[in-house]
Amino acid sequence: MGPFTxxxxxxxxxxxxxxxSMSRILTFQLAPRDQxxxxxxxxxxxxxxxxxxxxxxxxxxHGLAQEVGxxxxxxxxxxxxxxxxxAWLAWANYTWFASAYDNKSAAxxxxxxxxxxxxxxxxxxxxxxxxxxxIWLALVxxxxxxxxxxxxxxxxxxxxxxxRPTALRYAAGIALMQLYWTTxxxxxxxxxxxxxxxxxxxxxxxxxxxxxxxxxxxxxWHRGHIxxxxxxxxxxxxxxxxxxxxxxxxxxxxxxxxxxxxxxxCSVIAFSMWGLYFDRxxxxxxxxxxxxxxxxxxxxxxxxxxxxxxxxxxxVLATVAERAEVRAQSASLAIGIxxxxxxxxxxxxRDRAIHSGAMxxxxxxxxxLILATAxxxxxxxxVTAAVLVAxxxxxxxxxxxxxxxx
Numbered sequence: 001m002g003p004f005t006x007x008x009x010x011x012x013x014x015x016x017x018x019x020x021s022m023s024r025i026l027t028f029q030l031a032p033r034d035q036x037x038x039x040x041x042x043x044x045x046x047x048x049x050x051x052x053x054x055x056x057x058x059x060x061x062h063g064l065a066q067e068v069g070x071x072x073x074x075x076x077x078x079x080x081x082x083x084x085x086x087a088w089l090a091w092a093n094y095t096w097f098a099s100a101y102d103n104k105s106a107a108x109x110x111x112x113x114x115x116x117x118x119x120x121x122x123x124x125x126x127x128x129x130x131x132x133x134x135i136w137l138a139l140v141x142x143x144x145x146x147x148x149x150x151x152x153x154x155x156x157x158x159x160x161x162x163x164r165p166t167a168l169r170y171a172a173g174i175a176l177m178q179l180y181w182t183t184x185x186x187x188x189x190x191x192x193x194x195x196x197x198x199x200x201x202x203x204x205x206x207x208x209x210x211x212x213x214x215x216x217x218x219x220x221w222h223r224g225h226i227x228x229x230x231x232x233x234x235x236x237x238x239x240x241x242x243x244x245x246x247x248x249x250x251x252x253x254x255x256x257x258x259x260x261x262x263x264x265x266c267s268v269i270a271f272s273m274w275g276l277y278f279d280r281x282x283x284x285x286x287x288x289x290x291x292x293x294x295x296x297x298x299x300x301x302x303x304x305x306x307x308x309x310x311x312x313x314x315x316v317l318a319t320v321a322e323r324a325e326v327r328a329q330s331a332s333l334a335i336g337i338x339x340x341x342x343x344x345x346x347x348x349x350r351d352r353a354i355h356s357g358a359m360x361x362x363x364x365x366x367x368x369l370i371l372a373t374a375x376x377x378x379x380x381x382x383v384t385a386a387v388l389v390a391x392x393x394x395x396x397x398x399x400x401x402x403x404x405x406x
Contacts, residue, residue, distance in 0.1 A: 028151065029159035030101040030108065032220040040225040042232060045112055046098060049091070052116040054236045056087035056123035061240050061307045063126065065314035068334050069324040079190065080311070082199055083126045084304045086138065089206055090119060090145045092296065093174070095229045096210075097149065100219040101156050108155075111148050118144030139185045146178045156219075166217045173209035180205065207297055214289055227283045230299055234277055237306030241270040244313040251321060262320060265381045266313045269335070272388035273306065273342060276363070276395060282354050294349065301345035308338035316381070329375075336374025336384060343367035343391075359395075366391040 042050075060083040067076020094115055102108060118141045125138025150171045157167035180202055188195045248263040284295050312335035318324035319331040326334075343363040351363055366387050373383045 028107055028155040030103055030105075030152065030155040031159040032100055032156075032163065033102065033222065035100075035220040035222050037222060040222045041228050042225070043098075043102065043104075045109060046095070046102075046229065047232070049094060049112060049116055049119070050232055050236055052119040052123075053087055053091045053233075054239070056119055056126060057084065057236060057303075057307050058240055058243070059123045059126040060084045060087065061311045062314075064308060065311040065318075068311065068315050068330075069318045069326060071325045073330075078196060080308065081304065082190075082196075083138070084307060085203055085300065086142055087119070087122060087126075088300050088303060090115070090122070090142065090149075091233065093149050094145075095233075096219070096221055096226070096296075097152055097156070099221040099225045099229070101152070101159075108152070111152055115145045115148035118142065118146075118148065135185060135190060139182065142181065143178060146174055150174050163217050163219055166213050166219060169213035170209065173213060177202065177205050177209065207293075210296075211289065211293060218287070218289065223284055223287070230283070231278065233299075233303060234274075234306060237303050237310070238270055238274055240307050240310035241266065241273075241313060244310050244317065245270070248313070248317050251317060258320065262316065262381070265385045266316075268385040269309070269339070269381075269388055272385070272392045273309070273339070275392035276343070276346060276388070277302070279350070279395075282350055285354070291353075298345050298349035301341055302349065305338040305342035305345060309335060309342065312336075312338055329380075332374040332380035336370050336380060339384060339388070340367040340371040340374075343370070362391060362395060 060080050063083065064076050064080035067073070067079065070076075094112070098112075121141030121144060122138050123141070125135050125141055153167045153171040153174070157164045157171065160167065184195070184198050184202060188198065245263050245266045248259055248266065252259045284292070286292070312331070315324060315326065315334040316331045319326065319328055324331065344367050347361075347363040347367075351360060369387050370384050373387070374380045377383060
């Protein structure tokens with residue numbers, strides 16, 4: 001053995017250490033968090049994730065406003081619902097996972113950032129979508145996000161023996177559905193007659209994954225944390241309304257009473273939608289799988305309706321400025337229909353289970369009145385704002401012991 005030759009024992013020990021380090025890197029583990037952890041709220045990383053998703057939401061709402069303003073209502077609504085579903089689905093997948101497994105490790109943060117990049121790519125794909133071409137960029141963004149989620153679920157399977165089968169079912173389900181989406185988008189352009197039925201079938205498959213994965217063992221999601229996350233997402237979609245309201249005010253180079261009146265009415269509507277939603281203590285009261293799925297999935301309609309309301313504001317502005325190809329009554333429907341869906345979805349996820357008597361039907365009655373007003377009555381925007389204010393006041397003051405005053 002020469003003077004510069006390492007002893008075999010030392011060489012073997014260093015090689016063993018290197019292999020152990022590599023094994024620790026490859027064996028990504030995420031242990032479950034305590035579902036009763038006190039003072040659990042959204043992290044700064046999750047707020048960053050919300051901002052990335054907000055870009056996709058804004059792109060979908062902008063596209064809807066353009067299509068409706070051009071008179072392509074059916075095509076615009078279909079594209080919006082599909083685009084918004086993909087953005088919401090990716091956000092919901094990550095949110096529920098993080099509620100159960102976020103351990104603040106470097107690996108978890110790196111994967112979260114990769115998923116955020118996928119969300120931004122998805123948003124770019126929504127912006128760049130051409131009705132006659134496959135949505136390549138959106139597909140690439142969605143693939144990035146789903147691959148990140150698969151790795152996270154495999155990490156959960158490695159770190160939690162009790163819910164290992166649940167985590168593996170999630171990983172397998174997401175992988176299979178991503179193969180389905182890739183095939184559909186590569187083979188069919190969005191204008192193909194089979195595209196929408198196959199999209200609906202895929203959406204059904206996605207919504208089936210949690211039902212199949214958690215039917216025996218549920219993950220340790222945190223109720224307060226989930227409510228906080230959904231509250232913040234609703235702020236995002238209502239924030240789209242505020243962006244349009246600012247555009248209404250700025251549309252006239254000089255102070256314009258008509259624009260200020262329109263902006264004021266839209267502000268009242270947005271504030272009322274906020275007031276009707278934020279009853280934190282009345283959200284997600286049960287943990288059984290059926291109730292949780294209705295609450296979680298029903299929020300797709302809540303959030304999509306909020307973003308579509310912002311698009312309706314933009315259509316009304318375009319009508320007032322004589323830049324739209326639709327009449328004033330159609331513009332009123334562009335606001336009335338999504339608000340009616342917003343109230344109906346709130347009834348589904350919350351009020352139908354917590355109220356009785358006349359209060360149980362308050363939101364449904366308001367939705368019907370707003371829809372009828374938008375379709376037939378003059379000054380529909382004024383009436384819509386008044387109905388929403390009355391509903392918000394009635395709901396808070398008739399049951400003050402339940403309302404969240406935040």
